[in-house]
Amino acid sequence: MNKERILKNTTHWYEWRQKADKKTMLLLSLLFACLTGIMGQIVFTIPGTTIITTPQVLVVLMAGIILGEKYGAISMALFMIIGLLGVPWFSFGNGGFNGAAENIGFLSGFIFAATFTGYVFDNYQTSHKPLKCFLLMLFADIILIHTCGCIGLFIVLITRGVKISLISLLIVKFVPNIVRNTLEALITTLITSLIAPKDPTKLDTQKTKIIRRKK
Template sequence: MDIDNYYSTRKNVFERIQDASTATKVLMSLLMACFTGIMAQIIIPLPWTPVPITAQTFAVLCSGLILGKKYGCLSQILYVVLGIAFIPWFGGMTGGLETFLGSTCGFFIGFIIAAYFVGFITERYTKARNFTRMAIVIGIANFVLIYIPGLAGLALFLSTQGMTFGIVDLLMMGLVPFIAGDIVKILGAASVSKVFLPKD
């Protein structure tokens, strides 16, 4: 009986989020943007790259899971826009246009795309909400939709700094050091899907 109550409650909460008013959804998007900003302060700088390890991608991935494609995407747009405008909640309590246009610009763009993609799959395909399938979906969002624009932006930034680098150098600065931590965040977000999202 307890497990039935859990399933029922999980479905009711999910449906309430889906059926909430536009104002409520925008507020939830703002709260998720705040969560992303908080997670961005969990930071491990690396001496050989301008891109630090942060926990914010976990919040990015969860935004799509919890809020869906439209408002999950909106949460990351709010995170980026408010960070540029006046809230110093990018990694290391930084903000502003200069920070946005720096080495991590492509990753910010990837956050918006990834949140939309995860939300789209979550909304459209209920069978994708189990742990294994969602881990694959989130893995694609993380390693393809975040890292492709992220690495492109990093390459552009390094070029503007007059630095000479090869593809291996770029991967060592923008991808390889983050793989282990990203796998943990992907599994964590997939666990959120398993626990909180209804499967029917």
């Protein structure tokens, strides 16, 4: 499949997404929730480091881009709710309220990140450019997911009587994971460059709301 055919097919996807009914989009949201859970069980160490991670965040970032702002958020909300009900598909096989206590901030960050990426990609043409896409992904990963995660973890630790400052926790969590965050942003940018139409303004503007204004 050549590049022009890929771009043509992905443009058709964005147009089809806007015409799809609510039931179809909810099913796709559930599919992304399941995919997020599956990716949370694929554990590996980043080569050249001691950082253990999963490809889960990649799916979170792509949920908004592929499903859009609303259904990207719904997919991550479904992922969180189903996991809290007991399905062990959070990272490293955790599930239920007890298994998610320390990660509730990260789970909330998943919803914010999917909403953010979906909104920006559907409303700002310049976000489809590689450099801006990379910065967007880095922001969603570091600020929306990991900052929310650290705040949530901080609250849990404080309630358990652990004495630690939020700044110290942010440093401990951020510094070792810079490499991982950068790789996640790069990989997501590469995938996005293949699936997102480069000029969304050429889509059927009477049937889709994609990119109606330039930043």
